[in-house]
Amino acid sequence: MLCLTGSRSLEPAVFPFSFLPDRFVSLPDLDHTVFLRRTFDIAAKAAEEGSHPFGAIVVGADGTILLEQGNAYLPDHDMTGHAERVIATRASKAYRPEELAGATLYSSAEPCAMCAGAAYWAGIGRIVYGLSEARLKTITGNHPENPTLDMPCREVLATGQRTVEVVGPMLEDEAAEMHLTFWASRA
Numbered sequence: 001m002l003c004l005t006g007s008r009s010l011e012p013a014v015f016p017f018s019f020l021p022d023r024f025v026s027l028p029d030l031d032h033t034v035f036l037r038r039t040f041d042i043a044a045k046a047a048e049e050g051s052h053p054f055g056a057i058v059v060g061a062d063g064t065i066l067l068e069q070g071n072a073y074l075p076d077h078d079m080t081g082h083a084e085r086v087i088a089t090r091a092s093k094a095y096r097p098e099e100l101a102g103a104t105l106y107s108s109a110e111p112c113a114m115c116a117g118a119a120y121w122a123g124i125g126r127i128v129y130g131l132s133e134a135r136l137k138t139i140t141g142n143h144p145e146n147p148t149l150d151m152p153c154r155e156v157l158a159t160g161q162r163t164v165e166v167v168g169p170m171l172e173d174e175a176a177e178m179h180l181t182f183w184a185s186r187a
């Protein structure tokens with residue numbers, strides 16, 4: 001058993017990746033389109049409230065929506081308030097690693113390098129996204145509120161030491177619609 005110098009011993013659950021190898025984590029067969037469309041609704045609400053049009057949800061292995069999050073640019077003009085980064089932090093605090101290994105992060109747009117990293121560190125097993133970063137970049141250009149990175153999340157995740165399954169782009173034209181109007185009006 002591993003012990004710290006204090007009185008608290010570390011149970012294996014603290015080290016999920018050492019006892020939950022990829023081959024033991026099976027991800028559920030879910031209807032991605034239903035959950036992605038939910039992220040589009042969340043994204044639209046975030047934009048109505050003055051933030052940016054991005055939304056994310058975390059869905060558990062049994063198909064239950066565990067968390068929802070819109071982009072959190074407002075109220076503080078937080079440029080790191082991406083929906084996926086915030087929800088990954090929340091998920092990591094609220095759920096056990098075993099639960100998150102079987103969970104799916106749905107996002108209206110492809111997670112940027114920061115958000116892919118956050119999902120990785122939270123231990124989320126799968127990412128499903130709508131709009132690709134490459135296409136988002138063609139819409140936002142070098143907008144000061146969204147100078148899109150254009151780094152495929154698969155490339156970020158490929159540098160990690162455990163597998164995160166990635167599905168996307170999916171429903172991409174639908175996902176692009178709100179960005180076309182939003183960023184044009186924000187020019």
Ligand SMILES: Nc1nc2[nH]cnc2c(=O)[nH]1
Nearest residue numbers: 054071082083109110111
């Ligand atoms: N994927 C993604 N890109 C963003 N760019 C600015 N905000 C966001 C966000 O919440 N999600």
